Amino acid sequence: MLLGCLAVMLALVAEAQARQAPLRVFFVDVEGGQATLFVAPSGTSLLIDTGWPGNQGRDADRIVRAAHSAGLDKLDFVLLTHYHVDHAGGIPQLVGKIPVGTFIDHGLNRELDHGITEKDYADYQQVLAAGKYRHLVAQPGEKLPIPGLDVTVISADGREIAQPLAGAGQANPYCAASEVRADDQTENGRSLGVEVVFGGLKILDLGDLTWDKERTLMCPVNKLGRVDILVVSHHGWYQSSSPALVDAIQPRVAIMDNGESKGGSVATLKTLRAAPGLETLWQLHFSAEGGAAWNTDEPHIANLPGTDVGNDLELDAWATGRFTVKNSRTGSVQTYAERP
Numbered sequence: 082m083l084l085g086c087l088a089v090m091l092a093l094v095a096e097a098q099a100r101q102a103p104l105r106v107f108f109v110d111v112e113g114g115q116a117t118l119f120v121a122p123s124g125t126s127l128l129i130d131t132g133w134p135g136n137q138g139r140d141a142d143r144i145v146r147a148a149h150s151a152g153l154d155k156l157d158f159v160l161l162t163h164y165h166v167d168h169a170g171g172i173p174q175l176v177g178k179i180p181v182g183t184f185i186d187h188g189l190n191r192e193l194d195h196g197i198t199e200k201d202y203a204d205y206q207q208v209l210a211a212g213k214y215r216h217l218v219a220q221p222g223e224k225l226p227i228p229g230l231d232v233t234v235i236s237a238d239g240r241e242i243a244q245p246l247a248g249a250g251q252a253n254p255y256c257a258a259s260e261v262r263a264d265d266q267t268e269n270g271r272s273l274g275v276e277v278v279f280g281g282l283k284i285l286d287l288g289d290l291t292w293d294k295e296r297t298l299m300c301p302v303n304k305l306g307r308v309d310i311l312v313v314s315h316h317g318w319y320q321s322s323s324p325a326l327v328d329a330i331q332p333r334v335a336i337m338d339n340g341e342s343k344g345g346s347v348a349t350l351k352t353l354r355a356a357p358g359l360e361t362l363w364q365l366h367f368s369a370e371g372g373a374a375w376n377t378d379e380p381h382i383a384n385l386p387g388t389d390v391g392n393d394l395e396l397d398a399w400a401t402g403r404f405t406v407k408n409s410r411t412g413s414v415q416t417y418a419e420r421p
């Protein structure tokens with residue numbers, strides 16, 4: 082009887098501790114590619130994109146370093162937003178350095194006139210053909226079967242959610258002033274984009290989804306509602322981040338995975354810095370194009386010119402809606418209280 086009570090109490094304590102543990106997100110510096118590692122309180126891990134190939138395994142090493150710092154010895158899920166070299170190119174090196182459970186992607190590569198992309202895709206197919214991994218193809222609107230993480234697919238293979246997310250669907254006043262652009266024909270527009278919800282917090286990562294696809298997602302009605310943390314699309318390049326998206330979702334924090342000379346366009350920096358409700362723009366790198374005028378302030382940049390050792394940014398998020406962002410260059414941590 083006593084032992085039974087003790088077991089119940091221990092289970093309750095463990096449950097309470099799990100509730101208090103943060104969702105951890107590591108924005109790994111892969112020099113203008115993407116590699117974003119989510120670690121749920123349960124320990125389940127999801128890596129979004131794998132960075133570049135080559136460079137003596139630099140990006141795989143940086144991802145593994147982040148995984149080890151989170152106490153992981155494997156990656157449960159690796160999601161590829163699309164097959165461009167700065168996202169999918171790092172797969173062969175990564176699987177040589179850390180075990181992977183399941184790969185998730187948007188299906189076939191459809192960019193058949195681009196040699197580097199075709200090579201990356203072929204290399205990835207060879208990795209899958211080894212038969213060591215589960216493989217899932219994601220569809221817009223579905224929840225990914227990742228235990229302990231609430232991940233909804235927003236876009237995949239050029240298609241998007243047909244219905245607004247719960248609580249969204251309001252008319253979007255920012256469509257009128259947002260320029261209409263031609264359809265993107267590359268893998269960018271086929272990006273597998275997701276929203277991760279943790280308690281009261283929403284994190285949006287649309288990969289390199291392009292301006293035209295933002296419009297179909299966000300106009301005439303805003304199908305996403307408000308977002309707390311925006312992983313800036315396409316490394317902050319001007320081909321994404323229309324006002325129709327950025328202004329309407331009103332992120333408190335935007336985190337840009339740019340390189341010094343890749344992404345971080347002036348037009349995008351301007352849009353982000355003027356976005357309603359934005360408290361902080363964080364950047365993985367100082368953008369050479371942005372210069373002194375348009376980059377965010379230095380404490381919010383992980384890598385300054387000439388000092389590139391691959392510093393990352395680390396987000397810890399609690400289910401209450403409170404979160405912190407740490408700049409590993411300085412060690413400083415900024416806290417964001419729950420939304421009032």
Ligand SMILES: [Zn+2]
Pocket residue numbers: 113114115165167168289315316
């Ligand atoms: Zn990219």
